[in-house]
Each structure stands twice: as C-alpha cells, then as structure tokens.
Amino acid sequence: MxxxxxxxxxxxxxxxxxxxxxxxxxxxxxxxxxxxGGHVSPLANGMATAADWMSAASFISMAxxxxxxxxDGAVYLxxxxxxxxxxxxxxxxxxxxxxxxxxxxxxxxxxxxxxxxTVAVFCAIFVSFTYVSGQMRGVGVVFSRFLxxxxxxxxxxxxxxxxxYAVLGGMKGITYTQVAQYCILIFAYLVPAIFIxxxxxxxPIPQLGFGGTVADxxxxxxxxxxxxxxxxxxxYTVAKKSMTDVFFITAALMxxxxxxxxxxxxxxxxxxxxxxxxxxxxxxxxxxxxYTTAPAVAAFARTNLxxxxxxxxxxxxxxxxxxxxxxxxxxxxxxxxxxxxxxxADAEKNELTIDRDIMVLANxxxxxxxxxxxxxxxxxxxxAALSTAAGLLIVISTSIAHDLIKKQINPKISEKGELVAxxxxxxxxxxxxxxxxIYPPGFVAQVVAFAFxxxxxSFFPIIIMGIxxxxxxxxxxxxxxLVGLLFTSFYIIYFKFLFPEQNVAANWWFGISPEGxxxxxxxLNFLVSSVVSHITPEPPQEVxxxxxxxxxxx
Amino acid sequence: MNNQSHQSYWRKxxxxxxxxxxxxxxxxxxxxxxLVDQLNNIRIGGFKMGFWFAQQGAIYVFxxxxxxxxxxxxxxxxxxxxxxx
Numbered sequence: 121m122x123x124x125x126x127x128x129x130x131x132x133x134x135x136x137x138x139x140x141x142x143x144x145x146x147x148x149x150x151x152x153x154x155x156x157g158g159h160v161s162p163l164a165n166g167m168a169t170a171a172d173w174m175s176a177a178s179f180i181s182m183a184x185x186x187x188x189x190x191x192d193g194a195v196y197l198x199x200x201x202x203x204x205x206x207x208x209x210x211x212x213x214x215x216x217x218x219x220x221x222x223x224x225x226x227x228x229x230x231x232x233x234x235x236x237x238t239v240a241v242f243c244a245i246f247v248s249f250t251y252v253s254g255q256m257r258g259v260g261v262v263f264s265r266f267l268x269x270x271x272x273x274x275x276x277x278x279x280x281x282x283x284x285y286a287v288l289g290g291m292k293g294i295t296y297t298q299v300a301q302y303c304i305l306i307f308a309y310l311v312p313a314i315f316i317x318x319x320x321x322x323x324p325i326p327q328l329g330f331g332g333t334v335a336d337x338x339x340x341x342x343x344x345x346x347x348x349x350x351x352x353x354x355x356y357t358v359a360k361k362s363m364t365d366v367f368f369i370t371a372a373l374m375x376x377x378x379x380x381x382x383x384x385x386x387x388x389x390x391x392x393x394x395x396x397x398x399x400x401x402x403x404x405x406x407x408x409x410x411y412t413t414a415p416a417v418a419a420f421a422r423t424n425l426x427x428x429x430x431x432x433x434x435x436x437x438x439x440x441x442x443x444x445x446x447x448x449x450x451x452x453x454x455x456x457x458x459x460x461x462x463x464x465a466d467a468e469k470n471e472l473t474i475d476r477d478i479m480v481l482a483n484x485x486x487x488x489x490x491x492x493x494x495x496x497x498x499x500x501x502x503x504a505a506l507s508t509a510a511g512l513l514i515v516i517s518t519s520i521a522h523d524l525i526k527k528q529i530n531p532k533i534s535e536k537g538e539l540v541a542x543x544x545x546x547x548x549x550x551x552x553x554x555x556x557x558i559y560p561p562g563f564v565a566q567v568v569a570f571a572f573x574x575x576x577x578s579f580f581p582i583i584i585m586g587i588x589x590x591x592x593x594x595x596x597x598x599x600x601x602l603v604g605l606l607f608t609s610f611y612i613i614y615f616k617f618l619f620p621e622q623n624v625a626a627n628w629w630f631g632i633s634p635e636g637x638x639x640x641x642x643x644l645n646f647l648v649s650s651v652v653s654h655i656t657p658e659p660p661q662e663v664x665x666x667x668x669x670x671x672x673x674x
Numbered sequence: 675m676n677n678q679s680h681q682s683y684w685r686k687x688x689x690x691x692x693x694x695x696x697x698x699x700x701x702x703x704x705x706x707x708x709l710v711d712q713l714n715n716i717r718i719g720g721f722k723m724g725f726w727f728a729q730q731g732a733i734y735v736f737x738x739x740x741x742x743x744x745x746x747x748x749x750x751x752x753x754x755x756x757x758x759x
Contacts, residue, residue, distance in 0.1 A: 186729075191710075191725055193729065194707075194728035198702045198707075198728065198732055201733045201736055202702050205740060208743060208744075209691055209695065209740075213747075327730060332720055339720030341722070342720065358714075363708065363710075366707050367703060367708070370703070371703075393758060394748055394751070394758060397740075397743065401740040401741050401743075404737050404740055405737055408733050408736070408737050411733055412730055412733055412734070415729040671687075673757060673758050674755075674757060
C-alpha cells in the first residue's frame with residue numbers, strides 16, 4: 121500500500137476511536153464536565169496529563185529545534201520536564217485538597233477577592249487561547265503534508281473532531297481520549313526513533329545510541345561536533361547562548377509549566393491527595409519517555425542530514441528531498457553553479473535552507489522506513505495537537521461558565537444551565553481557535569514566550585505563596601500579580617513587538633532575553649507580594665484556617 | 675489531631691521539600707548549566723557529562739525525585755495519622 125492509503129487508514133482508525141470514546145463518556149453534570157467527576161485513576165491521569173502537555177510543538181518541532189540549537193536545546197528539555205517536579209511537590213497535592221474546579225477558584229477563595237479572581241480568569245483565557253491557536257495550525261499542517269488536503273480543510277476537520285468530544289464529553293470525554301492519544305503519539309514517536317537509532321549506531325535504545333558510536337567507530341556526538349565545525353557551525357555539544365540566558369529561560373519555562381492552568385486542572389480530576397502526588401510522577405515518566413528520546417533523534421537526524429546532502433550532487437539526492445522541496449520545507453539554490461549542495465554556516469555561500477519541522481516529519485523517509493511508519497507519524501502529530509487543544513478548550517469553557525458566569529455574573533444559575541453555558545462556551549472557543557488557526561495572527565511564535573512568561577510571573581508565585589504563607593493577603597497578591605504581569609508584558613512587548621530590531625543581547629537587562637524574562641517577573645511578584653502583605657492587615661481567620669486545612673491530606 | 679503535631683508534620687514536609695528541591699536545582703541548574711564546561715571534561719562513553727546532564731540525566735533524576743517524594747509523604751501521612759482513608 122502507498123503512504124497515502126496507509127495514512128487515511130491509520131488516521132481514520134484513530135479518529136473513530138476518539139469519537140467512540142466521546143460517545144461512551146458523555147458528561148452528565150458540571151462536575152463531570154469540569155473535572156471528570158474527580159474519579160480518574162492516577163495512572164490514567166498521568167497519561168492524560170502527558171498528552172495534554174505534549175503539544176504539536178513537542179511532537180513535530182522540538183527535535184528539529186534541538187538539532188539546530190545543539191546544547192542550547194536543553195532549555196526546552198529541562199524547562200518542560202523540571203516544572204513537573206515543582207508541580208508535584210509544591211502545587212498538585214495542595215490544590216487537590218482544596219478541591220474546587222479551577223485555578224481562578226483557588227485564587228479567588230484564597231485571596232477573598234473577585235478582583236484577584238478576575239485577573240486569574242483573564243490570564244487563564246489569554247494563555248489558553250495563545251496556545252490553542254498553535255495547535256489548530258498544527259492539525260492543519262499535518263493534514264496538508266500527509267493527506268494533500270488544503271491546510272484550512274485540515275483545520276476544519278480537526279475542529280469538528282475536537283468539537284464533538286470536548287463539547288459532548290467535557291473533561292470526562294477528553295481525559296479518556298487523551299489516554300488513547302498518548303498511546304498513539306508515543307508509539308508513533310518511538311518507532312521511527314528506534315529505527316533511526318539502529319540505523320545510525322546499531323543500538324535499539326535511542327537514549328543509549330545517543331552516546332554510542334557510528335559506522336566508522338567514532339562516537340556519534342564527536343562525529344557531529346566535527347561535521348558541524350567543518351561546515352563552519354559551532355560544535356553541537358557546546359553552548360551558544362550565554363549561561364545567564366540559558367539559566368533564566370530554563371527557569372521561566374519550568375515555573376511557567378507549573379503555572380499553566382490546563383496542566384494544573386488535571387490534578388483536580390483524581391480522587392485523593394495521594395493520587396495527585398503519584399499521578400504527577402506517572403505524568404513525568406510518560407513525558408520523559410518522549411523528552412529523553414527527542415535530543416537523541418535531534419542528533420541522529422542532524423548527522424544523517426549532513427551526511428546525506430552536504431557536498432552531494434543535487435541530481436543524485438534521494439527521492440524524499442524533492443518531495444519535501446515541493447512543500448517548501450527544504451530548498452536548494454545552486455549559488456556557485458557546481459551542481460552540488462553546499463550546506464554552510466556562512467549565509468553568503470550556503471545553498472540549503474531547512475525548516476526545523478522536517479527533522480521529525482521526514483525522518484522516516486530519510487531513514488527509509490516502511491510506509492506505515494510514515495502514516496503513523498501523521499496520526500501521532502494529530503494526536504499530540506488534538507489532545508492539547510482539547511485540554512485548553514476545557515480551561516477556556518470552565519473559566520467562562522464557572523469563574524465568570526456562576527461565580528460572578530449569575531450565582532443563581534442552575535446546574536443544568538451552567539452545564540449548557542459550559543458547552544456553549546466550549547463550542548464558541550473551538551470556533552475561535554479554528555479561526556486563529558486559519559488566519560494565524562503573525563505573532564503566534566512571539567506569543568508563546570508570552571504565555572510562559574505570564575504563567576511564570578502571575579500564577580506560579582501567588583499560588584505558591586497562597587499555600588506556603590498564611591500572611592500573604594489580598595492586597596499583596598493583587599499588587600504582586602499586577603507588577604509581575606506588567607513588567608513581563610512590557611519587556612516582551614518592547615523587544616518582540618515594538619522594537620524587534622533592538623532584540624539583541626547587548627540591549628537586554630542583565631543579558632536576559634524576552635524568553636527568560638518571566639523568571640525576573642516571578643521574582644518581582646514574590647518580593648512585591650511579601651512587602652505589601654506585611655504593611656497591610658493580615659487575611660481573615662477563615663482564610664488562614666483554609667490554608668491550614670489544605671496542608672493536611674485528611 | 676492537635677496543633678502541635680500538625681506543625682511538626684508541616685515542618686517535616688518542608689524539610690523533605692528542601693532536600694528534594696536542592697537536588698532538583700543541583701542536577702539541572704548546577705550540573706547542566708553552571709558547571710557544564712567543567713563537567714564536559716569528564717566523559718562516559720560518547721557523552722560529555724555536562725551535556726548529558728543537560729539533555730538526559732537531569733530528566734531521569736526529576737522522575738526519581740517525584741517518586742521519592744511520594745514514598746516519603748505517604749509514610750509521613752500515616753505516621754501523623756493524616757492519611758486519607
């Protein structure tokens with residue numbers, strides 16, 4: 121069978137599984153819609169969290185990104201896994217004991233203030249929309265590359281599927297779909313990784329092959345360092361960014377991860393505090409399987425690519441090259457007219473441009489794997505994008521139906537009315553996300569830094585302080601959140617939107633790039649909240665009692 | 675349960691957190707970032723150790739840290755009789 125038939129078959133099969141699960145797990149109450157009734161087993165929640173977390177970017181782009189960044193790719197690897205340690209130790213168990221539905225719930229109750237709740241709702245919605253538009257775009261891209269349909273048609277197909285199971289099933293529906301999606305995406309990621317590891321190093325375990333030797337007996341990483349330097353690039357295993365910047369970006373991504381509402385809310389779905397703790401552990405195991413494989417794939421793919429194309433004559437290049445040339449992901453212009461591909465760091469002489477996404481998407485073809493593996497990668501990419509999109513849509517719909525309508529606008533709304541409101545807002549959110557996917561605002565790439573920066577500088581500090589300090593009060597929390605938010609936003613807007621030409625290390629404060637500034641925003645938030653809280657009255661007794669009670673599981 | 679035993683439970687919890695988060699900081703920020711050049715002089719197989727911690731090792735340690743935390747806390751909960759039934 122050809123690739124196209126295999127892809128239709130495998131993608132069709134996975135989509136029917138998702139729809140089947142949606143019908144089987146319809147939500148009957150708001151509690152089921154918001155937190156799956158709180159009955160999810162820790163293992164299932166771990167898988168669902170992993171699928172929720174690993175987006176189209178993790179699946180499709182991360183390995184490629186790392187292969188161009190070398191050592192510096194560690195900011196993503198450390199940042200997007202280390203946050204789970206913070207989540208498991210500092211947030212998940214306590215928020216589970218608190219036992220409501222959302223992050224704004226906690227902020228509003230702990231700081232006895234609807235103003236604080238509203239700031240939290242605003243952040244949750246902003247962060248989620250930023251993220252979800254990227255996912256819908258990812259769905260469209262996978263469709264267009266593998267099934268040769270138009271990107272927009274792909275996005276609409278994706279919208280229909282997500283609409284179906286998110287609106288019908290709510291959190292209950294997406295939880296069990298995410299479990300299925302995790303299995304598909306991890307299988308789809310590992311199969312080509314194992315093949316390419318055997319091909320390059322003879323070792324079937326990519327994590328070990330990464331440190332193994334290639335055919336000529338030299339170590340893979342030494343070989344790659346050598347190849348890179350020959351072509352004028354920096355060695356693969358050494359840092360290109362400054363140490364300060366690597367430090368701050370890693371920290372911003374870590375605390376940002378721990379502060380993302382769609383991840384936090386997953387820990388409201390398990391029955392007990394001890395389940396929340398262990399399920400964060402399972403989640404990180406499932407995430408680590410992909411995150412420790414990705415850097416190995418990055419190094420394999422980079423070495424393989426340089427070996428295959430560098431200084432080879434264009435007419436003799438393998439078939440995949442021309443196929444991916446058509447998609448525009450790779451392009452060649454013979455500047456010196458010698459008919460050979462010169463891939464060099466020097467922009468004047470370089471003749472090859474490569475999109476980072478190709479490293480994962482074209483990997484099976486570069487490694488000459490069977491057609492069904494290629495189809496599997498398509499299904500995996502879709503699973504990663506859809507599972508993350510669904511998780512974000514639930515956050516948006518819960519924020520509107522629960523935090524805004526039920527808690528502020530119309531507290532007398534009936535259970536049934538609230539459920540209808542939740543479904544309508546999920547539906548509207550799907551449509552808006554789809555529109556963002558079809559007409560991507562030019563700034564999508566820039567706003568990702570924004571999403572993490574905001575989560576790091578607003579949510580993370582006030583939740584942590586809300587749990588670990590009884591003295592932090594309403595005034596402190598609001599002041600801290602505002603200072604953190606405003607500082608981080610201004611810095612990012614200044615360098616990313618207003619004066620992008622000034623976005624170079626020499627102009628940055630303390631050498632911190634906009635991607636890492638959330639860390640400084642977080643520190644400011646901690647400082648301002650503590651100072652303001654200590655010069656204003658302490659929180660009411662019942663709030664202090666609440667803090668006391670969430671510290672003990674029973 | 676009385677207040678004193680609550681406070682002693684909380685103090686122990688904070689001590690566990692300090693130990694585990696120090697290791698978290700050590701393997702990622704110290705080994706993987708701050709001392710990366712020094713550790714890169716040590717090699718195991720094809721890996722320079724600084725690079726390995728930054729792209730592999732720290733992640734394995736993160737996983738272990740969470741499971742140790744779960745074990746310690748479950749034990750502590752039972753000891754202080756605050757575990758869920």
